[in-house]
Amino acid sequence: MNDYIKTVSNGELILHVNLFFSVFFSLVSLLLVGTILYMRYRKLRENRKIQKRREILSDFMMRYLFENPNDEQAIEAHQPQNNLQLRTAVQVIMEFVDNFKGESLELLRKLFYAWRLQKYVQHKLQSKLWYDVAQSIYISSELKLEEMREHVVKHTNSTRKEIRQQAIFYLINMAQENPISFLHQVDKPLSVFEQIYIKDCMDTQYTGVIPEFGEYLEHPLESVQIFALKMIAEYNQFESIGEILPFLESEREELRIAAIESLSKLEYPELSERIEQKLPSEKASVRSHILRNLKRKYSLGDFQNLVGLIPETDYKNRVLHFNLANSLRKESKKLYI
Amino acid sequence: MELYQIVEIANWLFLIFGIVICLGYTLAAIFSFLEIRDYKRRIRFQTETPLLQSSDLPSVSILAPAFNEETNVTENVRSLLNLNYPNFEIVIINDGSKDRTLEKLIKKYDLEPDKFYYHQFVSTKEVRGVYRSKNKSFKNLKVIDKKNGGKADSLNAGINCADHEIICCIDVDCVLQQDALLKLIKPFLDSEEKVIASGGIIRVANNCIIEDGRLVDIKLPDTFLARAQIIEYFRAFLMGRMAWSHLDGLLLISGAFGMFDKETVIEAGGYDASTVGEDMELLVRMRRMMREQKQKYRVGFVPDPLCWTEVPQSWKILHRQRNRWTRGTAETLYIHRRMLFNPKYKVLGMLSVPYWLFFEWMAPIIEFLGIFYVLFLLLFSGIDPVVYLIFFITVYSFAVLFSITALFFEEYSFQQYKKPKYILKLLATIIVEPLFFHPFVMFAAVKGNIDLLRGKKKWGTMQRTGLTRQEQSS
Numbered sequence: 001m002n003d004y005i006k007t008v009s010n011g012e013l014i015l016h017v018n019l020f021f022s023v024f025f026s027l028v029s030l031l032l033v034g035t036i037l038y039m040r041y042r043k044l045r046e047n048r049k050i051q052k053r054r055e056i057l058s059d060f061m062m063r064y065l066f067e068n069p070n071d072e073q074a075i076e077a078h079q080p081q082n083n084l085q086l087r088t089a090v091q092v093i094m095e096f097v098d099n100f101k102g103e104s105l106e107l108l109r110k111l112f113y114a115w116r117l118q119k120y121v122q123h124k125l126q127s128k129l130w131y132d133v134a135q136s137i138y139i140s141s142e143l144k145l146e147e148m149r150e151h152v153v154k155h156t157n158s159t160r161k162e163i164r165q166q167a168i169f170y171l172i173n174m175a176q177e178n179p180i181s182f183l184h185q186v187d188k189p190l191s192v193f194e195q196i197y198i199k200d201c202m203d204t205q206y207t208g209v210i211p212e213f214g215e216y217l218e219h220p221l222e223s224v225q226i227f228a229l230k231m232i233a234e235y236n237q238f239e240s241i242g243e244i245l246p247f248l249e250s251e252r253e254e255l256r257i258a259a260i261e262s263l264s265k266l267e268y269p270e271l272s273e274r275i276e277q278k279l280p281s282e283k284a285s286v287r288s289h290i291l292r293n294l295k296r297k298y299s300l301g302d303f304q305n306l307v308g309l310i311p312e313t314d315y316k317n318r319v320l321h322f323n324l325a326n327s328l329r330k331e332s333k334k335l336y337i
Numbered sequence: 338m339e340l341y342q343i344v345e346i347a348n349w350l351f352l353i354f355g356i357v358i359c360l361g362y363t364l365a366a367i368f369s370f371l372e373i374r375d376y377k378r379r380i381r382f383q384t385e386t387p388l389l390q391s392s393d394l395p396s397v398s399i400l401a402p403a404f405n406e407e408t409n410v411t412e413n414v415r416s417l418l419n420l421n422y423p424n425f426e427i428v429i430i431n432d433g434s435k436d437r438t439l440e441k442l443i444k445k446y447d448l449e450p451d452k453f454y455y456h457q458f459v460s461t462k463e464v465r466g467v468y469r470s471k472n473k474s475f476k477n478l479k480v481i482d483k484k485n486g487g488k489a490d491s492l493n494a495g496i497n498c499a500d501h502e503i504i505c506c507i508d509v510d511c512v513l514q515q516d517a518l519l520k521l522i523k524p525f526l527d528s529e530e531k532v533i534a535s536g537g538i539i540r541v542a543n544n545c546i547i548e549d550g551r552l553v554d555i556k557l558p559d560t561f562l563a564r565a566q567i568i569e570y571f572r573a574f575l576m577g578r579m580a581w582s583h584l585d586g587l588l589l590i591s592g593a594f595g596m597f598d599k600e601t602v603i604e605a606g607g608y609d610a611s612t613v614g615e616d617m618e619l620l621v622r623m624r625r626m627m628r629e630q631k632q633k634y635r636v637g638f639v640p641d642p643l644c645w646t647e648v649p650q651s652w653k654i655l656h657r658q659r660n661r662w663t664r665g666t667a668e669t670l671y672i673h674r675r676m677l678f679n680p681k682y683k684v685l686g687m688l689s690v691p692y693w694l695f696f697e698w699m700a701p702i703i704e705f706l707g708i709f710y711v712l713f714l715l716l717f718s719g720i721d722p723v724v725y726l727i728f729f730i731t732v733y734s735f736a737v738l739f740s741i742t743a744l745f746f747e748e749y750s751f752q753q754y755k756k757p758k759y760i761l762k763l764l765a766t767i768i769v770e771p772l773f774f775h776p777f778v779m780f781a782a783v784k785g786n787i788d789l790l791r792g793k794k795k796w797g798t799m800q801r802t803g804l805t806r807q808e809q810s811s
Contacts, residue, residue: 014352015724015727018727018728018730018731019727019731021731021734022727022734025731025735025737025738026734026737026738028738029734029737029738029741032738032741032742032744032745033764036741036744036745036748036760036764037760039748040748040757040760043752044757131378131379131381134381134382135382138381138382161527162378162379162382165382189529191526191527191528191529192393192525192526193523193526193527194527195393196388196393196394196526197387199387199391199393200386200387200390200391230393234392
């Protein structure tokens with residue numbers, strides 16, 4: 001039998017293949033170890049360089065802002081020379097921009113142009129790599145670079161989500177009025193994440209008049225309509241109530257829900273009456289919102305009667321029943337457990 | 338059939354299995370790299386601050402089962418109370434602890450019985466009571482006291498009592514990063530499809546410094562066993578799950594830290610208390626249900642280091658843990674055997690389930706049989722040791738390469754172990770790990786299968802030595 005086994009096991013090819021792969025795996029392992037150590041070394045070295053450069057730039061910029069903004073020689077002396085210095089310069093300027101306003105902000109922008117950093121940003125904006133484009137728009141947005149607008153607008157419907165998001169934030173940051181007019185051109189749905197960030201940009205960056213969201217209720221995208229419904233309530237635009245009411249009859253349940261929530265926040269007095277009569281015929285997900293809004297009107301007992309009208313199989317309402325009963329538990333004398 | 342023919346067939350089967358496994362791991366490494374690279378680029382421009390201020394952010398119920406956790410439970414709750422998230426509640430489920438877990442919680446957080454309408458959306462063992470704090474500072478803390486029923490049963494009780502639509506299931510002794518919830522919720526916000534679950538990477542906390550429930554210094558454990566598990570976690574999370582996330586084929590979100598859509602969990606029937614692999618089983622069931630209902634959905638995965646846990650420091654406890662993991666995997670694969678190679682389930686049926694069957698569940702068994710096979714050849718056929726050695730070196734060098742690749746991914750992505758000496762120690766661990774740690778884990782897995790066949794259903798206790806905590810500030 002030994003002979004047979006030897007014939008199988010000592011086949012020349014299989015042994016050579018194994019030996020080849022052993023050497024190959026070991027070499028790749030060594031290469032990776034080398035790469036790991038090099039990456040660590042490079043990162044430490046780079047961090048040290050960045051740190052040093054940051055200190056130099058911060059010192060210079062403090063002097064530039066508060067002592068001598070016209071020292072052309074000093075500006076030229078600190079001109080970034082390589083990619084790392086360019087990156088660091090942009091970062092430091094962005095940090096300063098975050099902390100200064102008015103005249104200082106103008107000086108920082110002047111410095112940005114004096115160092116020709118806009119070329120660095122423009123170069124990235126024209127890159128074919130999505131992350132370079134997104135980063136470039138991000139920088140343009142933070143530094144409010146108006147000359148990038150033409151290029152950025154093109155990206156509001158980018159297939160890459162990250163680019164699209166940065167383009168949207170740029171347009172809001174740059175707006176003097178009507179910050180969300182770009183929504184008319186948007187053809188990709190807005191995620192909740194984007195909606196949160198748009199609202200945040202409007203609250204923290206935009207200083208003009210809050211736009212009328214009612215005009216976006218006719219937008220072809222449902223997500224934009226939902227966003228508009230939320231914002232109408234958020235900014236108390238009572239004058240748009242009339243435009244919201246037709247959404248209670250919308251064919252799309254998400255829109256009906258958004259309309260109920262919006263009208264509820266706006267404390268529309270006839271809401272309870274209008275939605276209560278729709279309760280038996282509504283879809284489960286909408287019923288939950290109807291009940292949630294009706295809870296203010298009812299005691300726990302009445303509320304349980306109302307829920308009792310809904311089929312047992314309606315899972316969402318059982319969940320709601322439970323949640324509401326708990327939220328109303330203080331009104332009840334009964335200890336449930 | 339002659340013996341030599343059987344031997345020849347066996348040789349080829351082992352060889353093919355080995356090659357397929359190596360190819361599978363190589364592909365996983367490629368997909369993981371792409372996913373990590375993409376993620377690193379994506380997070381460059383994102384900050385969580387706007388999320389903290391938003392009223393649109395879903396509220397989250399954190400569910401943390403506790404069984405005999407009197408030593409650390411109050412500290413762990415304090416750590417959870419410090420999380421950065423605008424609206425969340427903490428639901429601690431005392432699973433019939435035999436020690437003073439409940440008493441300690443009542444005393445520390447000034448708890449009193451609460452009037453609570455308890456509805457069993459998912460059936461559980463008897464719930465004795467629900468407690469809330471009299472102190473308004475802890476108004477988002479809820480403690481459920483129930484009869485002992487195991488982790489899955491406790492989580493189900495938590496689901497029944499959770500106020501919010503998103504639940505986050507954690508191990509009570511885990512240390513979460515302050516922004517863990519903000520990061521884990523992102524997939525729920527930024528997807529066009531319904532997100533049913535989102536998971537994160539689990540990191541090893543042994544030897545790390547914890548202060549006031551926060552991780553303040555990341556250190557490498559002193560013991561080989563814990564370091565080997567760090568390497569293993571790199572492989573599992575940075576390579577395995579990242580790759581599956583890229584392919585939308587994730588079958589497991591770790592029970593130590595995962596976020597779920599409560600409605601979908603309840604609709605799927607909650608955790609299965611009859612299996613010891615309840616975390617994997619739940620996700621597979623949820624995904625299966627969504628696919629059968631033809632609903633579009635997604636499972637998110639966040640690679641940031643968000644959750645830190647203590648891993649076993651003794652061989653005995655490790656054996657118990659791996660034994661249980663194997664039983665859990667086998668049970669889940671058996672329960673959902675209809676998904677295997679079923680094109681109806683797409684990636685799950687054609688790739689994920691077969692992968693788990695052949696490479697996760699079966700690999701230790703085949704490896705174990707392989708050892709016996711080599712012994713058989715050595716004893717009865719006079720196999721040339723040089724031939725054996727060459728095969729062994731090939732397998733060993735691949736195992737080392739795979740672990741080094743995982744370490745490379747860690748270095749490329751999050752670089753949590755800052756000191757250069759840690760890298761050297763991890764490299765040393767990688768060289769030794771396949772010779773000692775891996776065979777042990779393999780034996781534990783084989784024993785797990787034997788125990789499963791013998792009908793063992795127990796979890797076994799997981800004794801912890803405790804994390805390195807700095808003195809608490811009052």
